[in-house]
Amino acid sequence: MILAQSTGLQAAAWRPSVVADCTVVVPTYNEAENIGQLVPQILADPRCRVLVVDDASPDGTGDLVAALSRAEPRIGLLRRPGKLGLGTAYVAGFRQALAEGAEFIFEMDADFSHDPRYLTELRAAAEAGADLVIGSRYVPGGGTTDWGLLRRAISRGGNLYAGLILRLPVADATGGFRCYHRRVLERIDLGLVRSNGYAFQIEMAYRAHMAGFRISEVPIIFPDRRVGKSKMSRRIVVEALVNVWKLRLGLI
Ligand SMILES: Nc1nc2c(ncn2[C@@H]2O[C@H](COP(=O)(O)OP(=O)(O)O)[C@@H](O)[C@H]2O)c(=O)[nH]1
Ligand SMILES: [Mg+2]
Numbered sequence: 001m002i003l004a005q006s007t008g009l010q011a012a013a014w015r016p017s018v019v020a021d022c023t024v025v026v027p028t029y030n031e032a033e034n035i036g037q038l039v040p041q042i043l044a045d046p047r048c049r050v051l052v053v054d055d056a057s058p059d060g061t062g063d064l065v066a067a068l069s070r071a072e073p074r075i076g077l078l079r080r081p082g083k084l085g086l087g088t089a090y091v092a093g094f095r096q097a098l099a100e101g102a103e104f105i106f107e108m109d110a111d112f113s114h115d116p117r118y119l120t121e122l123r124a125a126a127e128a129g130a131d132l133v134i135g136s137r138y139v140p141g142g143g144t145t146d147w148g149l150l151r152r153a154i155s156r157g158g159n160l161y162a163g164l165i166l167r168l169p170v171a172d173a174t175g176g177f178r179c180y181h182r183r184v185l186e187r188i189d190l191g192l193v194r195s196n197g198y199a200f201q202i203e204m205a206y207r208a209h210m211a212g213f214r215i216s217e218v219p220i221i222f223p224d225r226r227v228g229k230s231k232m233s234r235r236i237v238v239e240a241l242v243n244v245w246k247l248r249l250g251l252i
Contacts (some may be wrong), residue, residue: 018046023102025051025093031110033227041116051076053089082123084135087200093189105172107178111225122179131213141219143168162202162244173205174198193251197236199243
């Protein structure tokens with residue numbers, strides 16, 4: 001017992017720093033007002049790196065992150081030439097996070113609708129054995145604040161629709177605050193993923209479920225963004241409605 005204790009102490013003293021085994025992928029388009037505050041909050045956990053995937057934001061988000069990354073090696077930046085969509089941004093980020101050896105790979109919005117304080121809870125659920133953990137607005141304890149009736153109806157309706165058609169045992173399949181264990185992203189063929197908006201989240205949950213992975217949900221409160229503009233569009237909603245059927249019929 002005494003021996004075990006002293007060995008433990010020695011090991012701790014020898015370790016140069018905590019290993020950063022998690023990468024938080026944050027896609028950005030015009031988030032200069034948010035990203036500078038968000039990044040340090042993520043990095044407060046020494047186990048985390050952050051990887052921003054910026055689509056040539058006209059407001060200079062990319063330059064801001066580039067400047068931050070020069071002083072902090074745990075900040076990564078992927079710059080793409082134009083607004084290419086959320087789904088392909090995540091796929092690019094996942095590939096880089098896998099290549100860098102991350103064990104836990106998070107998805108997270110830049111606009112503080114996803115509160116960084118939940119990162120620990122999502123990670124804990126993944127460490128407890130879940131393959132994919134979704135920060136969920138639609139399990140007891142979760143919810144949205146600030147949204148008007150229309151936006152709430154779209155989100156709720158979209159989740160009911162996807163859940164019914166795909167028989168997904170997930171209450172918040174469009175939720176974009178997630179923790180994937182790397183084994184999920186290694187197994188899913190990311191080259192086959194076709195959806196680019198909210199449907200991307202549904203498609204990833206469906207592919208994980210069909211591959212037999214365990215999905216668990218952790219309640220989150222989702223406030224609307226404080227600053228900046230939503231990139232949600234009619235096209236994104238239509239893509240989700242159509243792609244759910246394409247997934248169900250095996251067309252994608
Ligand atoms: N790289 C990249 N990020 C995007 C794109 N569209 C949205 N985002 C980011 O994805 C996150 C969610 O988008 P947001 O507009 O907040 O969607 P909403 O919360 O559903 O209204 C934010 O961090 C956005 O900056 C895109 O085309 N490319
Ligand atoms: Mg948002």
